[in-house]
Amino acid sequence: MANGEMKGAGAEGTGAGPVEGARGKPQPPREWPLLPGLAAIKTPYFHIVGYSVAGEESVIQIPELNLNFDIGKCPRPALTADFCLLTHGHIDHSAGIPYYLSQRFFQGMKPGTILCPAKIARPLSDIIHSWAGLEGKVTEHTIVPMQVGDEYELRKGLIARAFATRHTVSSIGFSIIDRREKLRADLLEQNLPGHMLRKMKEAGEKITYTLDVPLVAYTGDTSMGETLLQPGVMDAKILLTECTFFEPDHTKRARQGQHLHVRELLEVLPQLKNELILLTHVSRRTHLKAAKRVFAEGLAKLTNPPKVEFFMDYQQRLMVKPGRAAPFTVEEKALGEGAE
Numbered sequence: 001m002a003n004g005e006m007k008g009a010g011a012e013g014t015g016a017g018p019v020e021g022a023r024g025k026p027q028p029p030r031e032w033p034l035l036p037g038l039a040a041i042k043t044p045y046f047h048i049v050g051y052s053v054a055g056e057e058s059v060i061q062i063p064e065l066n067l068n069f070d071i072g073k074c075p076r077p078a079l080t081a082d083f084c085l086l087t088h089g090h091i092d093h094s095a096g097i098p099y100y101l102s103q104r105f106f107q108g109m110k111p112g113t114i115l116c117p118a119k120i121a122r123p124l125s126d127i128i129h130s131w132a133g134l135e136g137k138v139t140e141h142t143i144v145p146m147q148v149g150d151e152y153e154l155r156k157g158l159i160a161r162a163f164a165t166r167h168t169v170s171s172i173g174f175s176i177i178d179r180r181e182k183l184r185a186d187l188l189e190q191n192l193p194g195h196m197l198r199k200m201k202e203a204g205e206k207i208t209y210t211l212d213v214p215l216v217a218y219t220g221d222t223s224m225g226e227t228l229l230q231p232g233v234m235d236a237k238i239l240l241t242e243c244t245f246f247e248p249d250h251t252k253r254a255r256q257g258q259h260l261h262v263r264e265l266l267e268v269l270p271q272l273k274n275e276l277i278l279l280t281h282v283s284r285r286t287h288l289k290a291a292k293r294v295f296a297e298g299l300a301k302l303t304n305p306p307k308v309e310f311f312m313d314y315q316q317r318l319m320v321k322p323g324r325a326a327p328f329t330v331e332e333k334a335l336g337e338g339a340e
């Protein structure tokens, strides 16, 4: 747990040189964890790095897609993504934005782009401009207001699409779509040479069709199980969904805060087609082990359920050498290697 780590580092210090081991052998200098440890998972498609605990911080980075979903605080790796896709304005999802923008400028990186629910675009812009009063200038940035169904091209063939969620404030989820133009199946069958296809195209015939493959969907905070049943969400290869509450007497809390309770998730789970579902945003009120136990009990009653993992089960310490501020390493765990 984070608190335990903090105590350990504080009590024993971080600057110790070689120390005598129990058997009198000199031990190499110890490494101490940076806080908080990020989760890091290697999937067949990309890595997923981040941290997500309800009310504390949510930031989910996919380095290969050049994006962060939400940015509650701004852990150092999150700086490297050119896009932040903000699901809503609650501070544990959004407070990292001014730091992210300013640090990227400071480190000579190009201005960041923030996609966010259209209704919070203005207040978000206001807060970035207010920060100029502290920093002496407005950090260059782009804000892209998004309505449900809107699409934004992150790079050629990679689309972010906003989907509906329901929370206590304006909110959207995002699915990331790999969009490709494929040759029509009937033309593919005929095995036509390139110059003939070119001719058809020049004559105005549509020789391709668009294939959309939803790679990953992220809900942010939401209260409705049906959120997960939307196209682009239920069939995304990887789904990151919140599941905040697990205990039976927390259903009222879930309703009030407009979050998912595990019971609602289990209801829709059999309909989901995702290759992997990662649960995020678990409440600190429930220990991760207890949440996993409750979830496993529910899962056992389902036939053929999809593969589900707890994101923060993949949390690890980022190690720094004593006396060195800069480099640290993330050792990603492959799927199925989460904590027991």
Ligand SMILES: [Zn+2]
Pocket (backbone or CB within 6 Å): 054, 055, 058, 090, 092, 093, 221, 281
């Ligand atoms: Zn939240």
Ligand SMILES: [Zn+2]
Pocket (backbone or CB within 6 Å): 088, 090, 167, 221
């Ligand atoms: Zn929220």
